[in-house]
Amino acid sequence: MEDVRESNQFSCPAVIPSGPGQPDNFSLEVTAGRPRLSVQRQIENVSEGKSVSVSCIHQGEAPVQWCQLHGLCVTDRGTIDGAEVEIRHHQEHVTTVILSKLKMKNTGWYLCSTRQLQMPVHITVHNRTDEITPSARNRTAVFFLLPVILEILLIIIIYSALKLLTFIKERFLSPAEEGQYVMMHGEQSPHACEEAYEIMAELTTNTEPRSESDYVNFRET
Structure with missing residues (x-):
């Protein structure tokens, strides 16, 4: 939804085999100036087993909860589908949610939630083998370049030895x-x-x- 100018009620109808189901309704609030609830980043990518933090920015409304869409909510500490959740209140208007021990099954939509407002955040958990770090790239480059460097050094050593033998033969053994x-x-x-x-x-x-x-x-x- 782009260029939204006014608050309104929306619904997302569900489709089931027997026909239309109960629609999911939500209210979109449009305000002038700073929003009452927002997040620093709405899309997060993390490798499996790592941690990620989400900053929820609010107008002093409490308590701030971290919820799985259509699932559990955590107010202080807890777990959601095996992932550990810790909520830290660093400043009056900023709450940090730290997610750790993430697995690929934890990929999905979550909510930074207050009593009346929710801000969605999507988290994608990648397999470790899918992520190549800069240090891994450097090690791979060295692994492929090392035989070439050693071969060049060997050629230089052999050439120098042959030149030295030729000089000794001409100078002392003629x-x-x-x-x-x-x-x-x-x-x-x-x-x-x-x-x-x-x-x-x-x-x-x-x-x-x-x-x-x-x-x-x-x-x-």
Whole structure:
């Protein structure tokens, strides 16, 4: 109902298999300024097992009751269909209704009620598995990203190890160039020794490929 401008009586006729039933009548009061009874939020959503609070704002009318539509009412403390109800009067015109241990069966319409006025509130109780909290989303993201991060780190470690091995092999384990050494045999004549030293000098300065005849062996006797 929108753009309501005046108070009036309304009815909601019931339909039963045998024909029309007894209608539910209610009176809608339209006032200027602040309403005599209101709630902070008229629709509440909560996960199963959690608690929810409803603030009923009134003009000092007491007592404030919390009622299930067409059901029980609680004035101070009590239970409605297994849900615990506690009513706290924090201020003169504000009453807080705390509902705890809610289950999915507690979904439905309730009333914040005084002697003459009622303000409906709808409460929807969700299954816990239907609600994904931000922390759960973060844990899920980390769970899927962690293998990727570990794989990238493993690739980096393997690449770095291969580069290090290549450097060590080139720097410290490279074979000596051929022709850079001469084996001497002691039975050679002095003249042959002079020739050998001349060949050694040529081997250290000559960069061209050398044949097997470039090596001179000296054996000590």
